[in-house]
Amino acid sequence: MGARQLHFNLFLHDTGHHEASWRLPSSDPHANLSLEAHQHLARVAEDAKFDSLFLADSPAMFGEPGRRPAGRIEPTVLLAALAVSTQRIGLIATASTSYNEPFNLARRLASVDHLSGGRAGWNIVTTAGDAAARNFGLEGQPLHKTRYERADEFLDVATKLWDSWADDAVVADKEAGVHTLRDRVRPISHSGAYFSVEGPLNLARPPQGHPLLVQAGSSEDGKEFAARWAEAIFTAQPTLAESQAFYADIKRRVLAAGRNPDHVLVLPGIVPVLGETEAEARELEEELDRLIAPEYAIVQLAQLLRVDPDRLDLDAELPDDLPSEEAIEGAKSRRTLVVDWARRDRLTVRELIGKLGGGRGHRTFTGTPVQVADTIQHYFENGAADGFNIMPAVLPSGIEAFTSSVVPILQERGLFRTEYAGTTLRDHYGLPRPANRLDPAAEEAAS
């Protein structure tokens, strides 16, 4: 390889990221619960040598069930199934630190890593919203700050659990009758503000040491958390300038946290809308926007902005007196991104809904394969991205088009692999296998 290479993640989302994608004649509206549909997407991405695929998640209903397919298979379960259907591609599951126990989640992620031969990743979320909280005995969501404090301690516990078996613990000595060295499997005896966990984990250290740690929060708390823990970051940045600013800011924070900025990859989300001509691409985009049902969309927008839906007029701009980011305990950064975007481009509510229905605040790259490849290269070479989180508006056609038309151009330019060089997700992203936190000698040798 030598030269710096792009990284690609496929963000799976049943019939596509555009909320009306399920209504297209070619779409399978039951794809959200279909093993075969997910297997097909995984194989398309793997054939194109993508680094990874990824599933979003929340332990609550995903918006309004009338509007689009609302049910989803739990990610660790679905990725275990996809581990069998693929050989090399990385498998990243979203899971909440607010609504899981560290022992159970650390074990499931380690299980996926073992089953897949070192291909598991964890997109760490703290889960905004009262709906999830009410499924776990709470009246409403914990404070933003509380959620991030818990997340920090959760990561401390999870990484110690993964390290509770030394890499050399299992000896499987049949002659002596010793399967595992007792003193190389150690309790973690964690006792903190949120968790008390004795350990050890009931599973050998994962092949990758720790599953790859991914994060996507863009609030202040989220970025500080990412600087401490994340190895790859998904982010929604609507313009090149904002991507560049985010990229520089994150790398600076990582350095300040005492970590190597090259070991934290920034992957903005992009919605590629491809056509043989630019006009053809724009036509698809407009067809999709026409299929959005505004009566559902307006309720969701109102929820994000914490206003009464009656205060939003489809053919007017957003009201001036919206609640501020500070007043919101939910998805802070998304709210701000949406409001800034609407105000900057002077969008009506109807226009804003169209933009959000497509990429939900992520950048749409519309054009011919060469145009899209050019934009990707421009971002990559100008301090805006280490790779991209690919979020096709329509699936599977959007990823089929991207991998068959854009990827070959980038491969030809020497910017993207034509074969996998390694076998693990860390290999693909070029990230080191972490030293064992409970093994001071090993940690020293690695540093």
Next chain:
Amino acid sequence: MGARQLHFNLFLHDTGHHEASWRLPSSDPHANLSLEAHQHLARVAEDAKFDSLFLADSPAMFGEPGRRPAGRIEPTVLLAALAVSTQRIGLIATASTSYNEPFNLARRLASVDHLSGGRAGWNIVTTAGDAAARNFGLEGQPLHKTRYERADEFLDVATKLWDSWADDAVVADKEAGVHTLRDRVRPISHSGAYFSVEGPLNLARPPQGHPLLVQAGSSEDGKEFAARWAEAIFTAQPTLAESQAFYADIKRRVLAAGRNPDHVLVLPGIVPVLGETEAEARELEEELDRLIAPEYAIVQLAQLLRVDPDRLDLDAELPDDLPSEEAIEGAKSRRTLVVDWARRDRLTVRELIGKLGGGRGHRTFTGTPVQVADTIQHYFENGAADGFNIMPAVLPSGIEAFTSSVVPILQERGLFRTEYAGTTLRDHYGLPRPANRLDPAAEEAAS
């Protein structure tokens, strides 16, 4: 079919249920974490038309890691992988009601049911032992009674969550832009002593309505719980007479609970040890017992009996003054079974360890294929079993031997299927798809 048919479940356990099985020259001592090893076992069982396979579990270390392979893949994750590798066989995961949240577990089990096309089952356990409790912020295990109260409420919540989507909720009407009927997806608004869960689940009703509910506790609380909830029961019964008594007792309790006794199957565990001659079978049994390392085994026995290991003498019988069942908050029924067995057969501690290392209290059927088939038929036709939980001492050889030699004899006798008649786990066990608890009309129509 017509005539009453046997049911078979394969109890997976890496290199076999005998604790020394990993030490045999032919055993893969890393089978516990191997996808391929589990895939092979699943396919052997499916080729023989077994009803299901099953994984035990606890969110803590499985005994002494030195003694035998101690790490295990989390069951819902492993079964999702095996769903891809098989077509028809049922997939039963053990999961704890004491150390899970109902929303998360109900969702994962529903996910496996969707991915597998209706083949998921849940072996419900309350999880004895302080080790698990200390991984979840507790000092020690909750009281036996408390664990079962929580389990009851957990089942109430889980079944309501599965029923929170009506079977007809998803309409996928592209023309109208309505994916799901909003009033057919309903909150459950559960508020109880242990859980407050608003719902709905974020996943359509599972193909089977509810995953098959399986249970294995044999204490008073356990049997009453089974009578209320279980559809299949795994049990350890060392003699025919005890199996018959258990069978009659369970069916009586099910009737008393207002349920149909034919809808609750009793499946005793058996350890088939097969040889071309009876002598050959006994030789394998003795070879395995010789491989048990007593220094590990005695610690585990002492733990079960709640005595100091120093009080157990390998070459003497158990001490007279053991703590009573009432004084034990852990696995009550297993403790009593072991003590009764040792006293009845006047076993030394060394002999008892040998018996437990093999079948852990389950009945060992040793002999030629015809002898084992005869015993199975005798149990089945004399009120002792509706089928069996097959626990080979050595894997994969034990299940390969059983399916290639014993199963054909039972098929020839018309006692076991030669083809699957249906596609779901409920189809295989001949159990009805449950009515929707939140849909009074549907419930009425079904009863």
